[in-house]
Amino acid sequence: MDTVTIKDIARALNLSTSTVSRALRGSYEINPETKRLVMEYAERLNYRPNPIALSLKENRSRAIGVIVPQIANYYFSQAINGIEAIAYNRGYHVIIFQTHESYEREVANMQQAVSRRVDGLLISMSSETSDVTHLKELQKQGMPIVLFDRVSAEMESTTQIVADNFGGAFAATSHLIQTGRRRIAHLTIPPYLSITQERLAGYRAALEQYGIPYDENLVRYGTFGPDEAGAMVDDLMALSPRPDAFFTASDRLALGCLAALQQRNLAIPEEVSLIGFTNTNVAELLSPAMSTVVQPAQEIGQMAAERLIELIERKLKASPADVVRIPTKMVVRASSTRSPTLP
Amino acid sequence: MDTVTIKDIARALNLSTSTVSRALRGSYEINPETKRLVMEYAERLNYRPNPIALSLKENRSRAIGVIVPQIANYYFSQAINGIEAIAYNRGYHVIIFQTHESYEREVANMQQAVSRRVDGLLISMSSETSDVTHLKELQKQGMPIVLFDRVSAEMESTTQIVADNFGGAFAATSHLIQTGRRRIAHLTIPPYLSITQERLAGYRAALEQYGIPYDENLVRYGTFGPDEAGAMVDDLMALSPRPDAFFTASDRLALGCLAALQQRNLAIPEEVSLIGFTNTNVAELLSPAMSTVVQPAQEIGQMAAERLIELIERKLKASPADVVRIPTKMVVRASSTRSPTLP
DNA sequence: TTGTAGGCGTTATCAT
DNA sequence: ATGATAACGCCTACAA
DSSP, rough: OOOOOOOHHHEEEEEHHHHHHHHTTTTTOOHHHHHHHHHHHHHHHTTTOOOOHHHHHTTTSEEEEEEESSSSHHHHHHHHHHHHHHHHHHHHHEOOOOOOOOOHHHHHHHHHHHHHTTTEEEOOOOOOOOOOOHHHHHHHHHHHHHEESSOOTTTTTTTEEEHHHHHHHHHHHHHHHHHHHHOOEEESSSSSSSSHHHHHHHHHHHHTTTTTTOOOGGGEEESSOOSSSHHHHHHHTTTSSOOOOOOOOHHHHHHHHHHHHHTTTTEEEEEEEEEEEOHHHHHHHHHHTTTEEEEEEEHHHHHHHHHHHHHHHHOOOOTOOOOOEOOOOEEEEEEEEEEEOOO | OOOHHHHHHHHTTOOOOHHHHHHHTTTTSOOHHHHHEEEEHHHHHHHOHHHHHHHHHHHOOOOOEESSOOOOOOOOHHHHHHHHHHHTTTOOEEEEETTTOOOHHHHHHHHHHHHHHEEEEEEEEOTTTTHHHHHHHHTTTTTTTEESEEEETTOSSSSEEEHHHHHHHHHHHHHHHHHHOOOEEEEEEEESSSSHHHEEEHHHHHHHTOOOOOGGGGGGEEEOOOSHHHHHHHHTTTSSSSEEEEEEEEHHHHHHHHHHHHTTTTTTTSSSSSEOOOOOHHHHHTTTOOEEEEOHHHHHHHHHHHHHHHHHHOOOOOOTTTTEEOOEEOOSSSSOOOSOOOO
């Protein structure tokens, strides 16, 4: 790749590099005629300033690092999508690191990012990470950091962007109640995760608001493994009175629950209502069959990037306990014909 | 972020920057004692060379640009995963650009990447792109380029990495035939795409090999829209004799076909066999229910990155018509119980 | 209005 | 074995 530099232009036009530099940046103290000449010539040669030289000079890379468990995942790829949209607009590029859910790799990635001289870091913690001293340490050294989705309560003075899990669960449960449901089962993910707890709290709050007693028999916890929903549904449908609605907490559970109900030839939503937390893509696939609460992955990414760039450019410290909750969106199934089909 | 430079070390140790530099790189012509001192001090201060300064000096960014239609997509996020794995190993970082299937944005992204001084470019063309002069032009100017997945026959002297669609379709169809099927329907995507044609050719070649006549009534073309498979299945099952197997060409069609067959209470694979091209993630979800031909997205990404880095570092031109086909993997459904369920 | 010089961090070349 | 200098591309304080 040939590359035109200011020097080339200066030589060709018999000017000094400083004059060219000033002309290019439209400095007021330059002869309009010279300016025109330089501009034209630069245009003709398709001159582009070398961002690397600029970085060196300005001591910043115009790059932000993004550390996520994995890219090949609906949720994170959408979040990254949101991050990129904002970052590119503001003139930053994005360097992605994957932890593959390993604490060790998270630490290594962090150091990599530092070596690469990123201007700031967007982090979604690995599931293995419980000790956050590496993050605190780095932040103390002046690195702007924003956490998103997988956050930590221990990072008191860090901006954190999460989905409004409580609100989403509250809305979903309320919707089921308002459409006449009273025995609402909740299939969810492991209880030790904060998102699980928040969603459960939203579910309980809605029940309480409508005076429906909380029944812990109706709540089932899964892992992230496959093929769990079938057994849970079996189990729950054996109760008496049996549930008249299911509220699921993940894509997998939603699909599994849907399949299990269909297999039993239960009409949705006539006999059993169904609503679940899902990613946008899956929500789209499921929308003819069931209602969904869509995780705002992209919006979380955008907000995180915005906040980070603010931190970088204004060089402000995050205000303590600055936790932003992005609302979820409920998509109520449009059709309500009997015997719904998959996509 | 405080940052330790060679200068800091030199000052502290009362040496010149050149000595420090040499010591750090382990030059033989340096006093072992000095070397030790420098190394230790650098270690203690956690010195890391500034990659930006190096880039400026070496006139390369150690970054490769990746231009894809979108990140938030199973296929491309996996491909990127493969790309990153290789790139990071070789000391490159990856800058991602999205075209959102727009030709205009593809061109703009290309220029962006050039401005960013990427050392090479990995491109999966937008669906809108038919004119490839922008790519040819850039390549002629010396930019190393490798195309993957969405490639173009017009780029004669460019390395291109694609899935072995023919082979995958051939294997899938052969498998159906070997398990006793004779009336094999093929639900596929728009006919003008090269991947569609390749898969159809593989399907036909397998039929031919086993002496089964090709029946164009058994082939149905969809768009990428939702809810198409149901009608296709209806239509096909009304034929007489009706199909005894389905071979689908996308995730969507596979899911739709599966749902439609289940709804008709047709046992898979006893009454009707089913196999489809899918992404890994979806294949995993579907595996209890049907067989799949898995698209090698990640491997394609890896191979593309390997080839690109080779081009960058050896500075070789691609040999003409260098098209690499990555094999697909057939996953035959393990269980064959009646009435299969979704995930 | 334009030019000169120095510096961002690093390494290669040429002294010493 | 070590140091001084220049260069990568750009910008800016200072000079003219």
